[in-house]
Amino acid sequence: MQKSYYAMKCALIMLLLLVCNIAFAQVQITGTVSDDSGPVPGASVIIKGTTKGVKTDVNGKYSINAAKGEVLTFSFVGDLPQEVTIADQTVINIKLAVNNTQLGEVVVTSFGIKRQARSLGYATSTVTSKDITEAGNTNFASALYGKVPGLKVVTAPGGASSAVNMQIRGVNSINYQQQPLIVVDGVIMRNENQTGSNGVNNNGYWDDQRIRGNGILDINPDDIESISVLKGASATALYGSDATFGLIVITTKKGAKGKGPTVDFNYYGTRERAAFLPKFQNIYGQGYDRATNAAVGATEDGWIPDANSPSGFRPNFRAYADFGPKMDGQQVQWWDGSIRPFSPQPNNYKDIFRTGYSSLANVAVSNQTDNYNYRLSASRLDYGSIQRESGLQKNTFSLNSSIKLSKRVSVDLIANYVNTLTHNRPYQTYQLNSSYDGFFGRQEDMNLIRQKSQTSQGYDWVPYNQKSRNPAEAFMFNVRPNLYDYFWTTLKNTYDENENRLYSSGTLNWEIVDHLKFRGRMGNDFTSRSSEQKDYNQYAAAFNPSNSSTGSYGVTSGIYSIVYGDALLTYANKIKDFDYSVSAGFTSRSERYKDESSSTANGLVTENWFTLNNSYGILNTSFNRQYLLKYGYFGILDLSYKNYLFLEGTVRQESASTLPAQNNTYYYPSVNGSFVFSDAFKDHMPSFLSYGKLRAAYGVVGNPALIYTSNIVYNQSSLQTVTAGSVPQLTIPSDYGNSNLKPEMKHEGEVGLETRFLNDRIGIDVTYYNNRTKDIIMPLQIASSNGARSQIVNAGEIGNHGWEIALNASPLNGTFKWQTRLNFAFNRAKVYSLAPGIPQLVFYSAEQDAIRITAKPGEELGNIYVNPIATDSKGNKMVDGTGLYVIDNSTYVKAGNVLPKVTGGFSNSFSYKNFSLNVLIDYRLGGQIVSTPQKYGMGAGLYENTLKYRDAAHGGLSYYVNSAGTYVPTAGAAGPGGEKVYHDGVLLPGVLANGQPNTQIIQASTYYFNMFQWGQTADNQDGAIYNNSYVKLRELTLGYTLPSSVSKALGVNNLRFSLIGRNLFYIYRTLKNLDPETMIGSQWWRQGVDEGTMPATRSYGFSLNASF
Amino acid sequence: MKKTILNISLVLSLLVTFTSCKKSLTNYYNNPEKSTTASVPTLFTGMLNDDRVRPAYWNLRTYLMIQAAIYSQTASFPNSGNAYQQNDGYTGQYWSDFYYPAGNGSGPLGTYRTMEQVYNSLPADQQANQAVFMQAAKVFLYERTAKMIDAWGDIPFSEAGNLETHSTIKDPKFDDAKTLYSTLISGLNDAATYFSTASNLPANVKAAFAKQDILLSGNLDMWRRYANSIRLRLLMRTSFVDEATAKTAVTTMLASSASYPLIDGGNVGNYNPATSDVLLQPLSTNLNSPLNAITEGGSYSAPDYMLNTVMLPANDPRIPVIFAKYGNPTYKAMPITFTADQQENNYTKYSIVDSTTFLNNIKLPGILITAAEVNFLKAEANERWGNDADAQTNYNTALQQSVSFFYYLNAIGGGKVPYPSASTISTFVNSSTAAFSGTSTQKLGLIWTQKWLNYGFMQADEAWSEYRRTKYPQLTFVNQTQAGYQIPPTRLVYPSVESSNNSNYNTVRGKDTRTTKIFWDVK
DSSP states (O other): OGGGGHHHHHHHHHHTOOOOOOOOOOEEEEEEEEETTEEOTTOEEEETTSSOEEEOOTTSEEEEEEOTTOEEEEEOTTBOOEEEEOSSOSBOOEEOOBOOSSTTOEEEOGGGOEEEGGGOSSOEEEEEHHHHHTTOOSSSGGGGTTTSTTEEEEEOTTGGGSOEEEEESSOSOTTTOOOOEEEETTEEOOOSGGGGGGOSSOSGGGSOOBOOOOGGGGSOGGGEEEEEEEOSHHHHGGGGGGGTTOEEEEEEOOOOOSSSOEEEEEEEEEEEEEESOOOBOOSBOSBOOHHHHHHTTOOTTSOEEOTTSTTSEEOOTTOOSBOSOBOSOEEEEOTTSOEEEEOOOTTTTGGGSOOEEEEEEEEEEEEEOSSEEEEEEEEEEEEEOSSTTOEEEEEEEEEEEEEEOSSSEEEEEEEEEEEEEEESOOBOOHHHHSSGGGOOOTTOOHHHHHHHTBOTTSOBOOOGGGGGGOTTTSOSSOOOOHHHHHHIIIIIOEEEEEEEEEEEEEEEEEEEETTEEEEEEEEEEEEEEEEEEEEOOSSOGGGOOTTOOSOEEEEEEEEEEEEEEEEEEEEEEEETTEEEEEEEEEEEEEEEEEEEEEEOSSOBSSTTOOSGGGBSSOOEEEEEEEEEEEEEEEEEEEEEETTTEEEEEEEEEEEETTSOGGGSEEEEEEEEEEEOHHHHTGGGSOTTEEEEEEEEEEEEEEEOOOTTTTOOOBEEEEEEETTTEEEEEEEOOSEEOOTTOOOEEEEEEEEEEEEEETTTTEEEEEEEEEEEEESOEEEEEOOGGGSSSEEEEEOEEEEEEEEEEEEEEEEEESSEEEEEEEEEEEEEEEEEEEOTTOOOEEEEEETTTTEEEEEOTTSBTTEEEEOOBOBOTTSOBBBOTTSSBOBOTTOOEEEEESSOSEEEEEEEEEEETTEEEEEEEEEEESOEEEEHHHHHHHHTTOBGGGGTTSSGGGTOEEEEEOTTSOEEEOOSSSOTTSOOEEEEEEOOOOBOTTSOBOOOOEEHHHHHHHHTSSSTTSOHHHHHEEEOOEEEEEEEEEEEEOOHHHHHHTTOSEEEEEEEEEEEEEEEESOSSSOTTOOOOSSGGGGGEEOOOOOEEEEEEEEEEEEO | OHHHHHHHHHHHHHHHHHHHHHHHHHHTTSOTTSBSOOOHHHHHHHHHOOTTTTTOHHIIIIIIIIIIHHHTTSSOOOOOTTTTOOOHHHHHHHHHHHHSOOSSSOOHHHHHHHHHHHHHTSOHHHHHHHHHHHHHHHHHHHHHHHHHHHHHSSBOOTTOOHHHHHSSOOOOOOBOHHHHHHHHHHHHHHHHHHHHHOTTOOHHHHHHHHHHOTTTTTOHHHHHHHHHHHHHHHHHHTTTTSHHHHHHHHHHHHHOTTTSOOSOGGGOSSOOHHHHSEEEOOOTTOOOOSHHHHHHTTOOBOOHIIIIIIITTTTOTTHHHHEEOTTSSSOOOOOTTOOHHHHHHHGGGSOEEOIIIIITOTTOOEEEEOHHHHHHHHHHHHHHHSOHHHHHHHHHHHHHHHHHHHHHHHHHTTOOOOOOOHHHHHHHHHHSTTSSOSSHHHHHHHHHHHHHHHHTGGGHHHHHHHHHHHOOSOOOOOOOSSTTOSSOOSSOOOOHHHHTTOTTTHHHHTTOSTTOOOTTOOO
16 A cells, blocks of 8 residues: 555655755845836845845835846736846836736646746636635635636535536536546645546435535635636646546635735625525415316315315315315315415425525735745635525635745645534435425415424324324324425434545745756645434334334544645756747556445434444444556647747656556647737737737547446355355446446647737637547446446547637726626537447436437437327327327437537626626526426426416316216306316317317316326426526625725725625526526536426625735 | 765656556556455355345335235235336336346346356366356246246346356347246256255365355255246246146156155145245344335235135134234225225224234245145146146145245244134135135136235235236226226336347337236236
């Protein structure tokens, strides 16, 4: 085990080598440093190549001793540094130019290598600290909505403890699509790799019902200085497989230069409420269609005769559908035995949840001198979810420091400690939305249900058929149980996670000789995680069955560790107009995950005593280890000509322990170039063009399998038998490995044009990219008779191509400032080929396989196929003898695609004097989702849209039922024989098998109940597939900065107060009964599947920023 | 000088790094929690440890109780519009569990293919020592395979398990059900022959087999009887579609009990099921009873036909161990014609499945075959092809053995119901409505009805198969409301997990309806 650390040893050896010597002869130089706003106090005057330097005084004056021939560097934050070589002068006055253009912009790229933006041959986007923190987001990723072209962000509902998914440039791996690699100050962060290929929250009903988080949440947005988003293969090739899905390079804040230590304080407080809820109907109560009502013993309206009800009838509380009697306030006996009016409770779904809050405070101390700089920051996040009793507390401490040991050696030390306590991590409400047992009547009062979900003795609610457990409080009638269970689980049971995470790095920068630099870095990301789950006894032990009890207690603990190291040797020099640099590097990463879990079995013996010692049965316990090692060698060649023509080439050889031995080492190249034509042809350019650059890049990135997925191994365990004691058994794997698995390779090319006009007031950046991932690795779902559920194979080739367009402009630059940015990303993902013998891949199948999300060669990736309504040769819909549509289960029609066509954002910043207003709109257009809960809800008559046909006012046909049982249309008040006339008829347009038009009227409820029921015989195309496009007002911030005279009087340098709002409303959305962002799950296609999660939220609050 | 040393040490340390990394790469390849080597004996144990045999929660709840038990009325069920609709997901899990361990079953087919691979790679002398495991595994596999055919008809078999044999995906063809049944029948005969001659196993092999055989503790005679008895069951199942073959084979078997020993409990009524029957015992750590599986789905009321029509009129001595009065003065089953609301409101007035014998019994074994079933099979064979007196003897023995069997289940569940007196049993066997009398057709009806009763919900799959083959007992089914699913099916449709992924599905698509009959269903 120790051996793996050898990989980092070379870097350690380097750390031991600290050498330096100095020798000189001196004169005194004096002068003033100023810029546009006058003399600059606190500017640095440093003798280049040494640590010797002074600071200017309050009047911008300085005095320094230096030798002739030495170079003085004048610098100040926000200004362009200047250098002056000392000849014979003794007074040097300098006026620094403000660094207000992006010409000198530096982008942090792979391995923390800083490069001039103009030299990059690939697209990058940089997001600043202000953009991230302004609206009080609790994590940086959800602050990136709409801000980076080509980056799609989806925040799972559930608030601050829920995962945020990011996706760059479409789908690059069918199965292993992961988050972009996140590198913080040069060290790779663990995001969620330890959960393996299954990811989190991808299996709906049968999966873990808690909405999980991911590693992104541990990065404190307040500590971030800037984020670079690197998208293409060429940009990320140096990181290799880890960055197949793009790269997000985060640079944290460093000590700021100023007069001594500076203290910054930021506070964000918001409240949030469930929002964008379904539009429920509030007219009809629980019940079914007439025939089903009769079958369950109710009246044709759905009433059940009940002598204890003042009205003589009670509602059918067991009915999952809402086709019953109108809720007109009738006095009826309730399921708890009380008498209540049968009236709608329009807000009852919303009332399941509470008002949540989030409070984020951050204080940071920082300083910078010539020899060291540091920034120490502490943050505290308190979050209360909209799910009752659930919330999170997070403490973050971070240190970012840099020490100059000699003129050639400096060391950067960065350490972050994050402590997170998550209490009752929110549940998906899948079991309320996607199971008929979770449906409840529109008349239910949530306060009553919440109160009755526990008995007065603190036990679980008592169903009608278990009266003996508590005769006084047992329910009178049968109900649908899931809502009561949901409250019992969320209000009574507890689940606490405690996570301690330390990620840190040390970097040695050593200029060995002129032009030759070495950098060695070691970093780690260590997490210790534990959780404790307490499920209370559901009823008194006296009622236990003979071999078990209720309740349970479970603990888990996990230790996740990533040790990372890299070393980079760079030689840079110039020959005439050519600048060049050559680098060679080594990088290595070892990951280890250990997960332990223990829980009681068959209940708790002593009621509510939570310890493993209280297990009824033999404890369930498990321990899992996972190890991974990756390392690579790489070389970089950089060339530039006259600072307007650039070329970079890289090559990387990578080895990964997750592939079979013969395929575990592979290499790939990349090349990119940039041409700043506005500089090259300066004299021939029109005057309005201030900057123009063309860029092109091509790169390849390999991606191996995830840990252990290609193994062919057996499960061994020991059986405790009655006859022979302990007997070992071996079982075969259900997911079969593959000893010939190869890495998948992504090939990507891109070209781009960057231009700025009118003194940089307008900028346009356009990128076209095209990528192909060959030999995609995926566990192919196969017929069980092959002997396994799946086999991991190299299954074919997919690709994406698309455009990214970013526009920015500063239309107003006076006292009233207006800056605007608009970006679009168009992406198309296509399946080019699949391995021989694989006609299609099915990622998701629902409703007895009537709905599928697939990949077929030549088609777009992620097409939704569905069994359609059968049609005759003329295209008429077929109706059967019962007046309902016939579903053709033998064919599939394309019903959409789960991937959006266009994503992007539109942001506007306005400022006037001390006021500022930021408005961020983001959008996603095109693409469909599969939502089976929507279909079930329609089939149960829950939504407003199911009122159609249910009465005359909603278009219902009038009819009576004749003695033969046929529905006969009529305009009269009664049938010819005095039959009752109903007004809820519907006649489905279509033809019968004999070609004649359908004339059979059916009851509206019969139509919904049957055409939108669970399963493959329903109209899945209309019930479960929906367009999903939206334009959302994502963030709104109104800020006021106190005039400096006022803030100075308060002893504060800068004081700003803002009102903030997030997710305020949709300007446009196609989904009416569902929030467009409720989808959870980490796999790409999961973002196109709704199986019911928590509602989305709207939040608003304020923020306070001050520095001292 | 210093620099040179440094450079050398740097290069050296890099070299060490490279080589050690290379080694770590392969060391880290395999999951440390799993075994990289397979052995025949341990795989054999893994195959037998099958929760599709035991009355485990998932198998009862999601397969037997909501499909076969409803279609055979061996359990009560809530009346709902779609009661007769097969659950695609659940039946798909059962299907998959046959081919690989999909979560609840042991994957007998895939496991057997793996065993064959390991076995074939062994040198000849070692093969001889492992043959007993292979033969026993084959018997178990064939018994499981027959159940698959009984439910679905044609199934992938001969080409199935290509991953285990060739490590690649190749969709297997669907083997013809009838041909495959013949393969099973002859294969069982071969195995029985092997066990009859395997008495001289080396001591170490014998010991290893005794240890790893968690079904029959290495008892070769029992394995022989087990193979013969399953063969008898399969032959009788085909006796209407191919009577000549079945008749010849069965009469040969019955004529020579020395050559074809059976699981017959010594043909003694008051026999010991624990030692005579083929029962897969639960692990000693088991605490799970069928309680949730039976109550959750609402099938714990006594089934109407079984209690009201068959058992009560005969004053059946098994009633007190199979059912409980549920606080009511007498035993009575709820009418099957009740609506859902009537069921909900009245279930407390009727008898339920007994809690000691079934609901809370953590010792319930998985039943592979019992002496009672074998004697019922013999009774049918003798009634049809032999003499009536032998049939009566077989039938009476079977009835008594069935009584013993249910009292055995009650006893291991901690039950204290005293074993019925000899006179009670005698009255029941000889002079009740269950007594062997009437025309030959009536007698066959009695045999089949009593065999169905003996299967109960624990062997609902067999009960459903025999009901389809014999059309006994003469059950009435209440039509359900859901269009297309008004009556129970005659087979299960292929689960989508197979049909949507197997490229050979087209060859059986035409037969894949819920009203297609299995080849032996010709009556």
